[in-house]
Amino acid sequence: MPATIFYLYLIVAVAIISGIRLLSSPEYARWGNIIAAIAMLAAIVLILAQQELLGVGSVAVALLIGSIIGAALAIQVKMIQMPQLVAFLNGCGGAASCLVSLAEAANPATTANMYICGWAVIVGSFTFSGSLIAAGKLSGKVKQQPVILPHHSWLTSGIALLLILYWAFAVYLRFTSFLLYGVILLPFALALGVIFTIRIGGADMPVVICFLNALSGLAASLCGFVTQNPLLVACGAMVGASGILLSQKMCRAMNRNLANVFLGLGVTPVSGKRLEPDSLQLKKEAEMTEEDKFSLSLKILREANEVIVAPGYGMALSQAQFKVWELAEILEARGARVRFAIHPVAGRMPGHMNVLLAEAGVPYDKLLEMDAINEDFKNTDVAVTVGACDVVNPAAIRVAGTPISGMPILKVFEAENILVCNLDERPGYSGVENPLYKEKHAILLWGDAKETLDRLIKGLSDRG
């Protein structure tokens, strides 16, 4: 590689790294994104020039078509659909890496290393089919519940083993033919992606998306080995590392480990041993009518100085984030301080709640991470949970032996009053009953969160 090219690559790589680096501050994140995008554009132009493709019409058309489709998707998508879009785009990246390696393998004049080609095909196509299934699950086109085939684990490991054996066999026999490589590896790897993802349930999706993101990076990186391009290797490796790191973070926040998630374990309801008695007498729910509950809630909200909202995926489902912010603004106008407590795995992808609330207009300095706000619940007049169950379930702390025991939660139960705006009292994804609903200071406002909040907003503005 000529020295100039090397330095240009280096500049692009540094620009992309600093772009990602800037993403860590909400103030400069936009610039980070723009810098990374420009760096990518520069890299494309650089390669076009280097490979003497600048004047080639078909290449320009291909670039253009892809850009138009990508732009159309990005402009139309609603924020609630973000997880499936990211999964889909991820799939496109994986497929592209797979095709590049196939193209290299199919090229009779190739100098590419066939064994690495094989891995790029496997990882790329696995990412592709896995991401499409994940996108389907997230958008509701594929059943969200884990689909478990007979002997699922055996099937998965069997196919994986076959792939590896075949790959080793090909290495041993020094296969160089595209047919033997692509055509045989491809369907197996695709099937593996499907079987792998289909057994993973809806609420575990944050982990899976991160993992697939990591794989798409790895695929791109392998592609870099195939085409002998260091920039590709570098960028792919960075994305891979980022995806792995995020999957770890998500797992930790859900009290699961990767193996559990991937094997679809730990979602069966278990009743556990009580560590600590519910300190509070059970409330006499039956004595309160719906109307009583509402007027009590309004009274509490009117008198509140410190309010924390704890949103969960239910808020996204009911699209209640706009109402949540409307309520918060009314309370703030009355002099209260309203903040939002965001659990790391609330939503269907990491940080999803933040995006939804930002869309509704909530400034980001009101969106607090769990660790930053958890100690404040005890000095809070009202905690409002909106469509959140597992992430506020005190059983995680008080009861041993349940799937969520030990999982970090938002300590909503420490607040002076709790308003629960959830759809119903069914347990969340973990299947663990939520003792929060039995606390004396919890007021249960069942029903669609959007409607519940609307009633509260009307009530507050009626008798200001």
Added chain:
Amino acid sequence: MLVLVFILSGLIGYWVITKVPSLLHTPLMSGTNAISGVTVLGALIAVAVAATTSSKSLAMVAIVLAMVNVVGGFLVTGRMLAMFKKGKGKGRK
């Protein structure tokens, strides 16, 4: 040489991303997702060196898919980040 690049960038990536707060994890994911579309560079190289129509057309499709990834990823990240606003005073603008 490439293996070295792989390991180094992996470490740098890990280190850089540790610092991103969970507030911005969704844009981070869509952003890194866009970056994984760098495979478009591979696709371009593959087109340039392709000697047969079949390998050329495979690479062409790869260009399209990778560009969907790149452009879609960066644009959607930009859209999301544009929504993150800092509050003034009591959160009123």
